[in-house]
Amino acid sequence: MxxxxxxxxxxxxxxxxxxxxxxxxxxxxxxxxxxxxxxxxxxxxxxxxxxxxxxxxxxxxxxxxxxxxxxxxxxxxxxxxxxxxxxxxxxxxxxxxxxxxxxxxxxxxxxxxxxxSCHRLLGGYTDSMRVSHMVGIGTPETMLEDALRVHEEYGITAVKLKVGRSSIDEDVAAVGAVREGLGPDFEIGLDANHGWTANQAIEAMERMSGLGLTVLEEPCPASEVLGRRRIVAQSRIPVISDESTPTPGDAARELLAGACSAINIKITRTGFTQSARLVGLCEGLGVDVLIGNQIDTQLGTLASVTFGAAFESTSRRAGELSNFLDMSDDLLADPIRIVEGRIYVRDVPGTGLLIDEDKLEKYRQDGQR
Structure with missing residues (x-):
């Protein structure tokens, strides 16, 4: 071939x-x-x-x-x-x-x-992934509304809230409101997209220490080397590196430098091959991995589920797999279904990324309709 x-x-x-x-x-x-x-x-x-x-x-x-x-x-x-x-x-x-x-x-x-199936070729550990929903920055009311919506409609019981505003007061208020509205059993993680300084991140996490948070992602820029180390040293929950570790080499450097204690794996950034190397690296070093979301379509989400369910370490935590719910349409011929908070792998040859050609013709932008 x-x-x-x-x-x-x-x-x-x-x-x-x-x-x-x-x-x-x-x-x-x-x-x-x-x-x-x-x-x-x-x-x-x-x-x-x-x-x-x-x-x-x-x-x-x-x-x-x-x-x-x-x-x-x-x-x-x-x-x-x-x-x-x-x-x-x-x-x-x-x-x-x-x-x-x-x-x-x-x-x-x-x-x-x-x-x-690629899922079996990669490892075939389990048949599904638990779903975490990524909630964008908004008012406390709109953020809670989004989290409740996906819980009620799809059975999702884990969210990652976007934070990192210039005012940590607003972030603290929003996270507190979401925790109060969801109750104690709901998993809540945070992603600051390096919007805070190290000092802001430390203060914010101290003020939210009683909210039962599960992870903190990219709290401040990776260039704040000593600041990142201080955050990791003081944090009681995993501090995840995402955009600051786009390759296995970057991940090794940041982990060994004490700048993070867990790694976000995004299939749309490292494919299957490099992602598998990241899994091996993290397993060897004894750190957690999380399947992340690059604001993926159903195509990207299906690839993430294919990989995430193939390994034990990537299937431990809920993966960020639901932001396609906010899209008006998609190209995937057989749409993804979230059943009781989970997405199941497809036991078909390859990845199962079959395209609806009529929709592709409708949305393509290269003038070749």
Whole structure:
């Protein structure tokens, strides 16, 4: 089996509600659908979410880097030659989401070729993932309303609240209101998206120490080296590194420096191959891992469930798997269902990322309708 071409299709789908966080907001899924075609007629599929405020990638840069740099590396190769392909892509710095999507599409092709699901190829530990919902910055009332909505409609019992406002008073008030409204048994974690300073993070966590919080993600910029160490040293809950550890090398550096005590794995950033290496690294060092969300569509979410349910360590905690609920539509032909707070894997060859071609034609932005 040989790769014949790599296709990139930019598309845009509006959200029914915007997600607000410390470094920006998202009102539309302006993503890129990536397809790797082969001479045997098999097609590997993945979704690429541009996040210019996090990784510097845009729709335009993704399409360009694939066509000019990565497609020549892939064309003519066997999809099973992942190490050769990854070595070729490593010569180009950055472009994490693009590289991650290419890796997922390669695994999709391998699974289809073997007639085996990627979930089983990766490890097949369990058949589902518990869901955590990411709640954007808002008033205490709107944040509680969002958490109650997903609990009542989908049985979700875990949330991660976006914080990191310039006024920690507002964050403390919002988190307190959500805890009071949800009761003591609901899991609540926080993500500041490095919006606080180290001193603000320490003060905020002291003031919220009685709220039963489970995790704190990216409390301040990773560049505040001593500040991050102080936060980790004083924290009673795992301090998660996310955007500051986009590669296994970054994760090793931050963990060994004492700048975090857990790692957020995002499939849309590290694909399946690098994510598996992150799992091994964290298991070896004895730190927790969390399956995160890059404000994913159902395509990205299904890839995350495929990976997260494949390993024991990634299935311990609820994964951030539900923000597609705020999208007005999606490209996935068979929509994801959340049943009693869980999403189940699909036992089909590859990843099961089958596209509704009519919807793709409706939302694509490359003028080729």
């Amino acid at each position: 040989k790769i014949t071409r790599v296709e990139t299709i930019p598309y845009s789908i509006p959200y029914t509600r915007s997600l607000h966080f410390a470094v920006g907001s998202v009102a539309e899924a302006e993503h890129v659908l990536l397809r790797i075609h082969t001479d045997e007629g098999l097609v590997g599929t993945a979704d690429v979410p541009p996040r210019p405020y996090t990784y510097g990638e845009t729709q335009e840069s993704i399409v360009s880097i694939v066509r000019r740099i990565f497609a020549p590396i892939l064309t003519g190769r066997d999809p099973f030659e992942r190490e050769f392909i990854h070595k070729g892509m490593e010569r180009t710095v950055g472009n994490n989401a693009t590289k991650g999507a290419i890796d997922v599409a390669l695994w999709d092709l391998m699974g289809q070729s073997l007639g085996v």
